[in-house]
Amino acid sequence: MSFLISDIRNEKPKEGYRYLFDSNVWLAVLEDFYFKPSYKPYVTFFNSVINNTYTKSASIAMPCLLISEIINRLLNDIYYYEYKIDNPPLPTVSNHFKNIYRKSKEYENDLANATASIRNYHSKIEFVSDNLDQYSCKELIKNIPTHLDINDYLYSKMALEQGLVIVTNDSDFKI
Numbered sequence: 720m721s722f723l724i725s726d727i728r729n730e731k732p733k734e735g736y737r738y739l740f741d742s743n744v745w746l747a748v749l750e751d752f753y754f755k756p757s758y759k760p761y762v763t764f765f766n767s768v769i770n771n772t773y774t775k776s777a778s779i780a781m782p783c784l785l786i787s788e789i790i791n792r793l794l795n796d797i798y799y800y801e802y803k804i805d806n807p808p809l810p811t812v813s814n815h816f817k818n819i820y821r822k823s824k825e826y827e828n829d830l831a832n833a834t835a836s837i838r839n840y841h842s843k844i845e846f847v848s849d850n851l852d853q854y855s856c857k858e859l860i861k862n863i864p865t866h867l868d869i870n871d872y873l874y875s876k877m878a879l880e881q882g883l884v885i886v887t888n889d890s891d892f893k894i
Contacts, residue, residue, distance in 0.1 A: 725728060727886065728760045732768045732777035737845060739780045739878055740765055741871070741887035742788045749789070749836045752797055761888050769843050778845045780883045790833050798829035849877055 732738070744761045746753035754762070791857055802825050808815035809816045827889050837844075851859065851873065863872050871889065878885050 727764050727888075730764060731773040734774045735776050736883075737778050737780045737847075737883050738768060739785070739847075739883040739885050740836060741874070741885065741889060742792060743884055744853060745785070745789050745837075746792055748795060749794065749798055758888060761886060764886060765810070769840055777843075779840065779843050780847045780881070781844045782847050782849045782877055783872060784849055786837065789837065790830070793836075794826075794829060796822070798825075798833070802826075804828075810817040820828060833848060847881060847883070849873065849879070851876075858874070 740748075740761075742757065743753070743766055744765060747755070747758040749761055765779075767773055768779060771882075772779075783794075789893050795816070802820050802823070804817070806819065806823075806825075808819070812819060863869060867875070874885060877883060
């Protein structure tokens with residue numbers, strides 16, 4: 720199984736492969752706000768997995784860390800931004816997001832929308848364990864490479880241990 724895909728435009732989903740799509744790809748799939756022309760081949764590849772274009776047995780691996788990252792980005796980057804337009808933070812209120820937005824009906828609706836947008840793909844999503852419990856805290860945090868985001872580091876460990884293929888457009892994601 721090849722884990723070093725250098726040009727997604729030339730790739731097609733393969734039988735039995737489990738793909739871990741990075742949050743930037745997920746966000747481009749879920750919200751136009753995140754889409755850039757350079758994401759098109761990643762979104763096309765994602766859709767070919769979802770639609771069984773080339774194979775029925777390819778799936779999308781979804782660790783809890785990733786679903787959390789996606790939902791938090793949707794809530795913070797889009798929904799909260801929109802909420803602040805009609806409900807601007809007052810200088811006298813500390814932590815507007817947690818103390819005002821999170822207690823609002825809008826937050827409840829936004830959270831439901833964020834989770835529903837992910838659930839639309841449930842038939843191809845396979846929840847996977849992050850398996851981080853096999854490491855001691857000391858071992859895990861003393862070896863974090865400086866060239867990777869911490870989540871990307873954890874995804875790379877998961878992928879190598881579980882035979883997942885990471886699909887990302889992050890230019891700094893190098894293992």
